[in-house]
Each structure stands twice: as structure tokens, then as C-alpha cells.
Amino acid sequence: MRKHLRTAVALLAGALLAATPSVSASAEPAPSTAAVSAADPAYKILVFSKTAGFRHSSIGNGIAAFRELGAANNFTVDATEDANAFTGGNLAQYRAVVFLSTTGDVLNGTQQTAFEQYIQGGGGYVGVHAAADTEYDWPFYGGLAGALFQSHPAIQPARVKVEDRAHDATAHLGGAWQRTDEWYNYRTNPRTTAHVLASLDESSYSGGSMSGDHPISWCKDYQGGRAFYTGGGHTDESYTEPAFRRHLLGGVRWAAGMTKADCRPETGYRPLFDGSGTSGWSQAGPGGFTLADGTLTSQGGLGLLWYSAKEFTGDYSLKVDWKMAGDDNSGIFVGFPASSDPWSAVNNGYEIQIDATDTPDRTTGSVYGFKSADLTARDAALNPPGEWNTYELRVTGERLEIFLNGRKINDFTNTDPARSLAQGHIGLQNHGDGDDVSFRNVRIKESGTPSGPRTGPVKGVNGKCLDVKGGATADGTQIQIWTCNGSAAQTWTVPGDNTLRALGKCLDVNGGGTADGTKIQLWTCNGTGAQQWVPQADGTVRNPQSAKCLDASGSTWNDGTVVHLWTCHTGPNQKWTLP
Structure with missing residues (x-):
């Protein structure tokens, strides 16, 4: 003001x-589907469409659509079905990788590792339609995609409920989007791990089997990278549909880091x-x-x-x-x-x-x-x-x-x-x-709204994450900082009772001590003051019983630096961001 x-x-x-x-x-205007990103810096994406199962006839139309979107929006498209493209050196040139109706097992172990490292290094993923029918036995990919295919009814029109009208993939749409496609049912509901952009009104078509909560497009931050998925794109006609093409463009722009959004669940x-x-x-x-x-x-x-x-x-x-x-x-x-x-x-x-x-x-x-x-x-x-x-x-x-x-x-x-x-x-x-x-x-x-506790990484000095050493669950396991990797050892829950929990146990001051340097460890939750942690306005996290702070020891803060109790001084090694 x-x-x-x-x-x-x-x-x-x-x-x-x-x-x-x-x-x-x-009166409501018609949805805008124009190109948007003349201001985006030039970048490249890889469109990958290898199939080891059912092959969609629309793949060619999809590749053409991505090329046309790229020409209008300052990005270049490389398209391949050769899994040998999945090496660290080759993937490094791309801001995002599109899995365009891939099916089955499409990458070997070495290629999977290269792609994991690409995402963990900040890369982007765009999954289109049958990307959810891919790599069922690769847990990393299942988490990246958000949910995997279970079944589908016949192609038919349905009403799509647009839940997020701020994300670039859905901001151009109204509150409801009527379109025809092959509507997947998924094995799990991604709502608790991803941010849902749009969902299906199961009363508007036949064959939905997700009990009335049926996400169809979502986004998520995942192990250092960005993941966007849309269940649309089965039909050839999808890729000439202006609103769907703009939906794809928004997914690409977000995955490539050209636009920002709140993709937390x-x-x-x-x-x-x-x-x-x-x-x-x-x-x-x-x-x-x-x-x-x-x-x-x-x-x-x-x-x-x-x-x-x-x-x-x-x-x-x-x-x-x-x-x-x-x-x-x-x-x-x-x-x-x-x-x-x-x-x-x-x-x-x-x-x-x-x-x-x-x-x-x-x-x-x-x-x-x-x-x-x-x-x-x-x-x-x-x-x-x-x-x-x-x-x-x-x-x-x-x-x-x-x-x-x-x-x-x-x-x-x-x-x-x-x-x-x-x-x-x-x-x-x-x-x-x-x-x-x-x-x-x-x-x-x-407060009191039934939404569950907050869960995610606790980030500290040098962008490293609070980590349970070795992912062990034994009482007394040392807490340290480590490069963020999205593992269970770095997944902390803030349940609202001033505890911090990982692997089913609590962040704990050894012996309820108060001396500088007292070990911070994992311990069975017991409700004592040794397990109380209160975030402060200055970014520190304080144990009220000792009036001291959670502190990454020393002054270099590499992987494996132990966390201990220390007199509060608000230095960078005492600043933490909770979920």
C-alpha cells in the first residue's frame, strides 16, 4: 500500500x-490458448516415446505437437525411442524429459541410474498418458510419475474439474473442462504426495473406479527435480486440441523451470x-x-x-x-x-x-x-x-x-x-x-481441520538435509546433515505436538542434556522435554528444556556433519526450514 x-x-x-x-x-471469456513464452530463454527438451507394451497411434501426433509448441515458445525438441540417450552427459543438455505414452520396461539399470541422477540434479519430467503404464518395478519412477495405471473404460467424454487455476498448465482453463479421451484409473491416489491440478467428475462418464476422488493431472517436487503428469493424450485428436496443447505447454514450462508454482500436496x-x-x-x-x-x-x-x-x-x-x-x-x-x-x-x-x-x-x-x-x-x-x-x-x-x-x-x-x-x-x-x-x-x-501432519525434508546450512545416519532405526542413531535425496532417512513429520519424527521415532537430545555439544539422536517417542523442538522467527529450532538450538557442528558442513545441541547464536548452521 x-x-x-x-x-x-x-x-x-x-x-x-x-x-x-x-x-x-x-461474461466469461473463452480460454486463452496462445503461445506465451517469447521471454523464456532458449532451452531444449527430450521427447522419449519407446514402447515395450501397447503402442499408441497418437505418438506421432504428440511429437509433432511438441515440436510446434517448441517453435512457438523458444524451446527445441529432440525426439527419440533409443534408450541409449539416457546417459548423464546426454541428459544434461535438456531442461525436461517428456515420457510420451511410453509403456512397459523401457530403460535398463544403468539408464535408470542416469535418469535418477538427472532428476536429483534438478531436471524436469513430463509424463503424458501411458507414461503411467511404464516401469512398474522401478520404485523411483513410480514416485516420480505419482501414480501408475490400473485400468480404463472406453474412450468417452467426461467433465474435468480444474482444481488449480494458477499453475501454467491449467490457468487458461475454466473451472470445468469438457473433453473426450481414454480416462485412466490409477493404482493409488496421488493426492497426498502430489499437488492435484485437475480431477475427473466420475458421475460425468462410465467406468471411473477411484471412489469419486479421481486426479487426472498433477505436479510435484521430487528428489530435487520437478515432475508433471497428465492422463490425457490417448487420442490423435488430443494433439490438435488448443486447450490440451496449452495444457502440455504449461507442463513443459513448469518442469523446465521457466515458470513457478506451488506443487506441494x-x-x-x-x-x-x-x-x-x-x-x-x-x-x-x-x-x-x-x-x-x-x-x-x-x-x-x-x-x-x-x-x-x-x-x-x-x-x-x-x-x-x-x-x-x-x-x-x-x-x-x-x-x-x-x-x-x-x-x-x-x-x-x-x-x-x-x-x-x-x-x-x-x-x-x-x-x-x-x-x-x-x-x-x-x-x-x-x-x-x-x-x-x-x-x-x-x-x-x-x-x-x-x-x-x-x-x-x-x-x-x-x-x-x-x-x-x-x-x-x-x-x-x-x-x-x-x-x-x-x-x-x-x-x-x-487448526483442527483434518488434513494430517506436515511431512517433508528439514533443510539446513548449504541446502543440506537433516538425515538419520545410514537410515537406521535403532535408538541412539546419530543425526547428521547430508545432500538432500528424498529418502526416508530425510523425511520428517511435524505432527503438531512440537516433535520432529522420522522412521517412526523422534528427534531427541541424548539423556535430556543441556551442555553444548550434546548428541542429537533418533529415539523412541516418549513425550519428554528432550524431544520438544520449537521453530523460532529467526529460523532456529530450539529445545525449550535446554533453551539451546539444533546446530550443525563445526564450520565446513559437509555430508556427514553431525548435528548437536548448542547455545543459540542464529548462525547459518542453526537455520532450518521445516516442512
Whole structure:
């Protein structure tokens, strides 16, 4: 929020405050399917279509479609069915590898190892249709693809529910997508390990067997790389269908790292604005929002569209998709009391800024006027004007963590007794004439919402992961740091009781000690103070019983560096990012 004189005068002139949202509706436009990425740097992808089982006649059409998409969007396509292309040296030239309706066992052990190392080194994977009917006995691939084929009914039309309209693969679509294809059933549901972009309405066709929760496209971060999958693409006609081609392009761009998205699993959220209307919202101050294509776009101002139906107390996670048209200004407010005066939110709450060209404490990702984002992390996560971004605002007591497209960029703790993050309303700012910012899919997960614990790596100094030595499960096993590899030894669960758990046991201070250098180990969970760990606003993780911090020992921090207890000093070897 820039407090310019012109906007302050405009606010005073708009003294008649609306009791209901100032939202005007317009007709929904047709989905855009144009090329998007003239600004993308040139890159290469590999399209791999080897089959050891059923062969789809549409493979040739698919290769042609990828070549045409590449020509229009600044990437080059190499196509092959030769598995000998899977060497470390050859794969290194590609930003992403597309498995185009591959079937059966298509890579030998050496080739599998090369591909694993490619993904672990930051490579991208795009799986299309029968890519899920591939390499059933290779666990790495099953995790990468997200789910494997079980069966399918006859080709028929179905209604696709678009769950994420911020990802580049689905942002061009409406809330529902009617199309004809061969609709796979999968052996497992990927929702808990991947971020679902679209799912099938099983009531709209015959033969769905996934009990009404039927993901059909998803994305995930996987062992250092990126994985996108779509179940569409069986028919020849798919590859001339503009909306499906744009879907493929978005998957390629994300897997290649050309665009960012929040691809963490997402469960337990309920909508506050789902695109269908603004029931429960009220407009404070002048201006308002237009509503079209399930999207709120700011107009005029300085005002605030706030969720008046409920004041949120306790812990919650708020997610909002947003997009700037250019050099625009807006923000999301949290923790303010009910009021028809938008300045009440400014003076009593906190604004998470949307404006990438302002000063550090007033730029995208900042807590406006209070704390700048980590600008390096912000810049690495931010999509440019014209593309969608996703904020997660995670409130835990008086702590506010800000995630942009799945990456943590700010961590702020309120210490002002006149304000409170633990109680208040949320709102979307309409900043003023010429500030064109759009919002989609506002949703919230409150404490107590049945979504399960958070699970993932705990990352520390030099980007290394907290690791159980040797993956052993015996009580007393040393904890260390190691290059992140996605293994079970590096998969930690935060269940909400101030413990950190891996391999079914707890992170533990040996003997409940308090001395600097006390060993940190794995131990059977027992509820003692030796197993309590509380993340702090400065990035440290503290054991309250000892008042000391989780610390990577020494000063070089290579693989195998042991973790121990140490007096808190906020150095880089005491900074940790939890799931």
C-alpha cells in the first residue's frame, strides 16, 4: 500500500462505504490458448516415446505437437525411442524429459541410474498418458510419475474439474473442462504426495473406479527435480486440441523451470472465494472488484474487500492465487478487526504486499512497512506480470510465515501488543486507479481441520538435509546433515505436538542434556522435554528444556556433519526450514 496523497484524498472523497461487495460481473471469456513464452530463454527438451507394451497411434501426433509448441515458445525438441540417450552427459543438455505414452520396461539399470541422477540434479519430467503404464518395478519412477495405471473404460467424454487455476498448465482453463479421451484409473491416489491440478467428475462418464476422488493431472517436487503428469493424450485428436496443447505447454514450462508454482500436496482447505460469487465478503472504502472467469480484478480504490462472514482465531493457513497485469500494487491483509473503514486494516492488521518494484519493506513478499522478504528467495520464486502466483500465509500464534509458489520467503513475528495475528479478518486490497491485480481461489485451512501432519525434508546450512545416519532405526542413531535425496532417512513429520519424527521415532537430545555439544539422536517417542523442538522467527529450532538450538557442528558442513545441541547464536548452521 503506497500512501500517496492522491489516494488518501480519493479515500476521503469516497466516504459513503458500501455494506456489500462492490463487485461487477461480466461474461466469461473463452480460454486463452496462445503461445506465451517469447521471454523464456532458449532451452531444449527430450521427447522419449519407446514402447515395450501397447503402442499408441497418437505418438506421432504428440511429437509433432511438441515440436510446434517448441517453435512457438523458444524451446527445441529432440525426439527419440533409443534408450541409449539416457546417459548423464546426454541428459544434461535438456531442461525436461517428456515420457510420451511410453509403456512397459523401457530403460535398463544403468539408464535408470542416469535418469535418477538427472532428476536429483534438478531436471524436469513430463509424463503424458501411458507414461503411467511404464516401469512398474522401478520404485523411483513410480514416485516420480505419482501414480501408475490400473485400468480404463472406453474412450468417452467426461467433465474435468480444474482444481488449480494458477499453475501454467491449467490457468487458461475454466473451472470445468469438457473433453473426450481414454480416462485412466490409477493404482493409488496421488493426492497426498502430489499437488492435484485437475480431477475427473466420475458421475460425468462410465467406468471411473477411484471412489469419486479421481486426479487426472498433477505436479510435484521430487528428489530435487520437478515432475508433471497428465492422463490425457490417448487420442490423435488430443494433439490438435488448443486447450490440451496449452495444457502440455504449461507442463513443459513448469518442469523446465521457466515458470513457478506451488506443487506441494494440498488437502484440508475450504474455499472462501471459489470464483462463483462473493457471498460472505464486504467492501470497505471506494472502488471494488470485477468478477469474470472466476477471477476478482481490482478497480479504483483505495479500498478493501474483506471476509466479513468470520473472524479467524487460532492457527490457520491462507492460500491466495494472484496476478499483476504490470507494475501494479495490491496486498492481502490479515489480523484486523471488523470495520467498514479500510484504514482500520492498515492501522490494526498486517499487509502482505504485492508490488515487485517498491522498496524492500514494501515490495512483493514483505510485511508492509515491517519486514522485507528474503529478496533472493522471492526473486527465485516469483512469476512475472501476466502470470499467476500463489501465496501461502501461515499464521501460528503471533508468527506469520509467507510462502510464494511453495517457497518460504518471509518469517515475521508480531511483538506489537496493539496488534494480533492470532485474531482477525482477512481482506484483498483494491489499491487505486491503474493498479490492476487479480485474485483466484482464496481458501483456508484452520487448526483442527483434518488434513494430517506436515511431512517433508528439514533443510539446513548449504541446502543440506537433516538425515538419520545410514537410515537406521535403532535408538541412539546419530543425526547428521547430508545432500538432500528424498529418502526416508530425510523425511520428517511435524505432527503438531512440537516433535520432529522420522522412521517412526523422534528427534531427541541424548539423556535430556543441556551442555553444548550434546548428541542429537533418533529415539523412541516418549513425550519428554528432550524431544520438544520449537521453530523460532529467526529460523532456529530450539529445545525449550535446554533453551539451546539444533546446530550443525563445526564450520565446513559437509555430508556427514553431525548435528548437536548448542547455545543459540542464529548462525547459518542453526537455520532450518521445516516442512
